[in-house]
Amino acid sequence: MVRATPAPPHLGVATSAAQDGDWRSWVDAMERLGLASGRVRELTAEDVRAICRSPVFRAGILLGLAATVQPARLARSLRRAILDQGVRVFEGSPVRRFRAGSPVEARTPGGSVRAPRAVLGINAWARRWRQFRRTILPRATYIVLTAPAPERLAELGWTGGEGIYDFRASLHYLRTTPDGRIAFGGASSRAGLGTGVGARLDYDAASVEKLVGDLHRMFPPFADVPIEAAWGGPIDVSALHLPFFGTLPPGTVHYGLGFTGGGVGPCHLGGKILSRLALGIEDDVTRLPIVGLRPKRFPPEPVLSVGAYLTHEAIVRKDDAEDAGRRAGALTTWLARRPRRLGYRIGPG
Ligand SMILES: Cc1cc2nc3c(=O)[nH]c(=O)nc-3n(C[C@H](O)[C@H](O)[C@H](O)COP(=O)(O)OP(=O)(O)OC[C@H]3O[C@@H](n4cnc5c(N)ncnc54)[C@H](O)[C@@H]3O)c2cc1C
Numbered sequence: 330m331v332r333a334t335p336a337p338p339h340l341g342v343a344t345s346a347a348q349d350g351d352w353r354s355w356v357d358a359m360e361r362l363g364l365a366s367g368r369v370r371e372l373t374a375e376d377v378r379a380i381c382r383s384p385v386f387r388a389g390i391l392l393g394l395a396a397t398v399q400p401a402r403l404a405r406s407l408r409r410a411i412l413d414q415g416v417r418v419f420e421g422s423p424v425r426r427f428r429a430g431s432p433v434e435a436r437t438p439g440g441s442v443r444a445p446r447a448v449l450g451i452n453a454w455a456r457r458w459r460q461f462r463r464t465i466l467p468r469a470t471y472i473v474l475t476a477p478a479p480e481r482l483a484e485l486g487w488t489g490g491e492g493i494y495d496f497r498a499s500l501h502y503l504r505t506t507p508d509g510r511i512a513f514g515g516a517s518s519r520a521g522l523g524t525g526v527g528a529r530l531d532y533d534a535a536s537v538e539k540l541v542g543d544l545h546r547m548f549p550p551f552a553d554v555p556i557e558a559a560w561g562g563p564i565d566v567s568a569l570h571l572p573f574f575g576t577l578p579p580g581t582v583h584y585g586l587g588f589t590g591g592g593v594g595p596c597h598l599g600g601k602i603l604s605r606l607a608l609g610i611e612d613d614v615t616r617l618p619i620v621g622l623r624p625k626r627f628p629p630e631p632v633l634s635v636g637a638y639l640t641h642e643a644i645v646r647k648d649d650a651e652d653a654g655r656r657a658g659a660l661t662t663w664l665a666r667r668p669r670r671l672g673y674r675i676g677p678g
Pocket of ligand 1: 450453470503563588590592596
């Protein structure tokens with residue numbers, strides 16, 4: 330059972346002067362749409378300190394309608410729910426061949442499945458599919474988990490269970506656990522050449538080491554608390570930072586991709602969209618602009634690999650310099666801003 334307890338709010342904080350006020354456009358948009366009241370509140374640095382005392386936290390925003398989930402519990406509960414509906418699940422069965430016809434056919438080493446309609450939710454692995462190759466860019470994100478140290482959380486005043494993130498372009502996202510740990514996540518610090526989905530997207534020692542340093546900088550009382558686990562995985566970065574949904578010819582296969590590392594909340598809407606597409610139902614949900622959206626394409630190889638490598642590393646260097654109270658060098662800043670200048674919603678503006 331996934332407990333959706335009355336959820337503590339989410340706190341977005343600036344960790345450098347360059348991030349101050351980066352949330353204003355969100356707040357403005359929410360106000361324009363009449364969605365701000367009771368949902369979002371701007372916080373002074375003092376307000377932020379009342380929630381969590383980190384030496385690097387500045388002002389921020391509090392999002393009132395928020396939740397944190399335990400992802401393993403979520404996955405296991407979803408599995409149990411569909412098994413209860415009579416669905417058969419075949420884990421560890423990689424689809425090696427796929428035909429989007431009538432019927433749809435998916436072939437695995439152990440057997441084939443044929444169905445009148447199918448849904449593809451294959452995240453960064455879509456990069457291996459010709460149809461999606463230019464629409465997503467696989468990147469990695471990693472998490473480090475401390476040992477339980479509830480007394481250190483108390484020292485920080487971070488006892489309300491709030492999820493926290495910063496406004497770096499190479500985001501940090503963090504939460505506590507009921508037994509007093511910090512789970513500290515962040516974008517990979519190294520891009521590496523190539524845009525495939527390989528083992529390094531699951532674990533990269535250099536990125537993990539950097540993440541531990543970032544954790545200690547943000548929360549000095551955790552400097553001597555052991556790190557008990559570290560893991561990662563691929564995310565499907567889309568050019569406009571928006572998921573997109575659609576249907577492949579001849580009309581029997583529907584897909585949802587491009588969650589850009591933030592798919593847990595939107596997947597609920599994604600599920601509604603995909604089930605309606607598969608059942609041929611048209612309504613407000615299937616008329617959303619993200620359905621049938623032609624995603625902006627990334628450049629072809631080798632331009633993408635080289636460009637993604639140079640800009641990714643520059644984005645991280647710029648964030649790190651600003652977090653250290655320095656200005657990033659001119660070349661780093663120029664490179665970090667290239668994606669936005671070229672119309673991609675990636676990196677700083
Ligand atoms: C470390 C980490 C932390 C994250 N933290 C957050 C967070 O805090 N908040 C948030 O919103 N999101 C977070 N995300 C992102 C979130 O997990 C994804 O956005 C979300 O899971 C995307 O859902 P999906 O169904 O599109 O893809 P997935 O959940 O990745 O599912 C795709 C599945 O397709 C399978 N697959 C691919 N190709 C094949 C094939 N050929 N044959 C068979 N199976 C195949 C894969 O094995 C995978 O199981 C995080 C991701 C990682 C890696």
